[in-house]
Amino acid sequence: MAKMEVKTSLLDNMIGVGDMVLLEPLSEDSFINNLKKRFDHSEIYTYIGSVVVSINPYRPLPIYSPEKVEEYRNRNFYELSPHIFALSDEAYRSLRDQDKDQCILITGESGAGKTEASKLVMSYVAAVCGKGAEVNQVKEQLLQSNPVLEAFGNAKTVRNDNSSRFGKYMDIEFDFKGDPLGGVISNYLLEKSRVVKQPRGERNFHIFYQILSGASEDLLNKLKLERDFSRYNYLSLDSSRVNGVDDAVNFRTVRNAMQIVGFMDHETQSILEVVAAVLKLGNIEFKPESRVNGLDESKIKDKNELKEICELTGIDQSVLERAFSFRTVEAKQEKVSTTLNVAQAYYARDALAKNLYSRLFSWLVTRINESIKAQTKVRKKVMGVLDIYGFEIFEDNSFEQFIINYCNEKLQQIFIELTLKEEQEEYIREDIEWTHIEYFNNAIICDLIENNQTGILAMLDEECLRPGTVTDDTFLEKLNQICATHQHFESRMSKCSRFLNDTSLPHSCFRIQHYAGKVMYQVEGFVDKNNDLLYRDLSQAMWKANHSLIKALFPEGNPAKINLKRPPTAGSQFKASVATLMKNLQTKNPNYIRCIKPNDKKAAHIFSDALVCHQVRYLGLLENVRVRRAGYAFRQPYELCLERYKMLCKQTWPHWRGPARSGVEVLFNELEIPEEEYSFGRSKIFIRNPRTLFKLEDLRKQRLEDLATLIQKIYRGWKCHTRFLLMKRSQIVIASWYRRYAQQKKYQKIKSSSIVVQSYIRGWKARKLLRELKHQKRCKEAATTIAAYWHGTQVRREYRKFFRANAGRKIYEFTLQKIMQKYFLEMKNKMPSLSPIDKNWPARPYLFLDSTHKELKRIFHLWRCKKYRDQFTDQQKLIYEEKLEASELFKDKKALYPASVGQPFHGAYLEISKNPKYKKLKDAVEEKIIIAEVVNKINRANGKCASRIFLLTKNNVLLADQKSGHIKSEVPLGDVTKVSMSSQNDGFFAVHLKEGSGAAGKGDFLFSSDHLIEMATKLYRTTLSQTKQKLNIEISDEFLVQFRQDKVCVKFIQGNQKNGNIPTCKRKNNRLLEVAVP
């Protein structure tokens, strides 16, 4: 089973000790070991009292989830494991509930996690404070100001890939309910020298790389930029890409954040234009050009870049070009113009770039402030978050490091002051005696730097303002004179002989023993950087720009507002702003986050003892613990103490009725804790030694075990007793149920026996009676049944026609009738045409009408055929009779037949009467001519054809010469026995004659005619009507004919036809005549 863990104190399941105050024994080693042990277990936060020590894990930890936020919400500081959320919650609640302005001071060296910590604090506060559309917008704007400022003010350094190169203090303002109203950001000294030059392995500010990587082609064109980093002198190329950082994606995030914060599109565009101009300024190069007066003058090598910058920023090219070549010095009423040499021109260019960028940055902060400022004038509660650059020690430390480290000195100072003050105040509040403890106070170092008369900053200012030649060396000389005797100042040239032989200290440097270690500063550039001069010609050129943002950045360029007074130096400005900050912080309740960097490799899981030890030392953490423990190591409100330890004493366990303080008194007396080990404050118990606390904790743990056993014992006893009671109750219930059951059984047995006896007697009696009754009833029933049957028959007979049983048939018949009627009516409408050859016939509507439908179709067809026939005249009738006859004779037998169907039978093709040539022939034939036609007669001997006129009359067949009309043969129809023909498509036919008849002397005739079917048909019909005998018509591809005495076989073969449809005959031999048909 998963162990349920409910934390009620920091002391539960602690790894090492969660609060260094409880460390026993307290030494540097144990301190570091404790940090390390916790770090190895991913516990990166440890308390020193109310101070949070945070070690950068260099990896994402799952301890910032919304669930964690909920866990820490509204819980007391010591209730849960140390966490930055606990500190944020404490600060927020005391702001909201006790109306105390808060400040959260985050310190530590570069890369220790200050910026991350500040963001965590802000996101926690955002998560727990009020909700609602308006509040959410304020929160979102406050949170989104971070990515914007980081893009412009952070850069990759050797110590930190996202190092803040400016100091930031943000006041978040709340109303009386604790809802955020807005905020104010102050920025401190941007490291602007980075714009023009970056140390090895470092980058320029992120925004430059973000634009080049993330801007669209279109935007790049508008900004006149190219994507290639190597095109720009101001970008360091050896480390232009940072591992795990996608500049392009970040660019989108920044633009999105700008939108949320409230930048208008045109403002964003202007900002990007200024950034582009700065980048392009770096590409302007100068060359020397000798002048007549022997002086060197610088000239711009390639004006293209200058032209583009001017186009981008709306500056007059000639004005800017002049500003790079001349310098005008104005003193009182005089104006002197001198030329710039190449070195001066480069200086001017870089000064302009630095100024443009740093002013743009300050403008950004002002602009963001405008967006996030509280809209109401009600009284606000304030929570300040300070994330300022950490203490820096580089190989070459310059003015910037000096300023940064000065700031850290001040913060350390305020830390010491406030921690001690708070501790002291608590003792006074609680009425406990205060004991003084020794600690290193860095006020002396602050004094070395900021003293108004002898401080390094004062001297630097003095040097800058002094007339005459001023160099970094004269400044160093001055330092050597004035500060030589200071304990924390070291210089080779100082009068103090201590460092005369210190070769590690070059002549051009001075060294300061900061609270965090010794730092050697290169004096070169101090004067320049402090002066922070921008030639007036340049600022005027900028003011003249046709670009509202650039114009606004250089108000001093306005000739109308010319101010001959020197502007305050960078050093004095910074000193003043730090002083204001300190004053501001002193009015607030401080909360500390001390960030520690575990290694120099930016790597997770590595804990470098030496590095941590160094930081612990200079941060004075051990002293912090000592101060906290001075007198009393541990303190706790009486209520909490009693709640935690009440089980250690019989009087207080389980409930103490009186006031918590007396409960604790009773408890401590009972436990016999020596009186010098603790002290009673007003609301808290103060425990002098951590050992006492741990003893209490041990006792508590032991007691908890005993209590657990006791609880177990009582629980087990209770469980067994309950079980016994339950079983006893169950036993009684079971016994009673069983008894009842047994009695019931017995009773039922007796009851059923008596019922059996009773029932026998009653049964006997009843049966007797029943028999009698049954008889009577039967008699009655029989009569009734007979009557009923009789009546039934009568009634049925009468009412049969109304019976339901008939209804079916009736309905069936009716329906059938209806269907039939409908069918016939429909058929009437759908009748096909009267043409006998029309094949159409409507579809059958019902299956059962199938045969009727077919029959109807047949009848209809017969009927329309009859109708058709009835129209015929006698002549037509005759023609059709002939056609019918032809069909019966030849259909499906002779291939020629189908072609003849459509041809009408004319009979007299040859009009003999009209042709005078045939007058004689006409006269010779008395009877009506049935056929007069020219046929080919085939010669019996050789098969050759000769034309003959073929005449058929009622009694004879006549053959006449075609030319003369002279009759050649005459055969009475009675002599014609048979007509033979092939089954094929030819017009060949043989006319067989009766043997021995007059005409048969030469033998049978062979003809070929174009109207074979008609001729054969008419011959058949005429013969039938004349002789009352059917003429035999043989259809065969091989038949015999009689030529004189010979029987010759006529055989039809398929062959090529030379003369159309006329078959060619060939007499092969005595027995065979071959007819070639097509």
Ligand SMILES: Nc1ncnc2c1ncn2[C@@H]1O[C@H](COP(=O)(O)OP(=O)(O)OP(=O)(O)O)[C@@H](O)[C@H]1O
């Ligand atoms: N709580 C944390 N969890 C995970 N990673 C962290 C945490 N704190 C810091 N880091 C990592 O360490 C890096 C450096 O932290 P950060 O930028 O906060 O340092 P800094 O103290 O602000 O340094 P500088 O003084 O240079 O601005 C971060 O970019 C992040 O990768």
Ligand SMILES: [Mg+2]
């Ligand atoms: Mg930072």
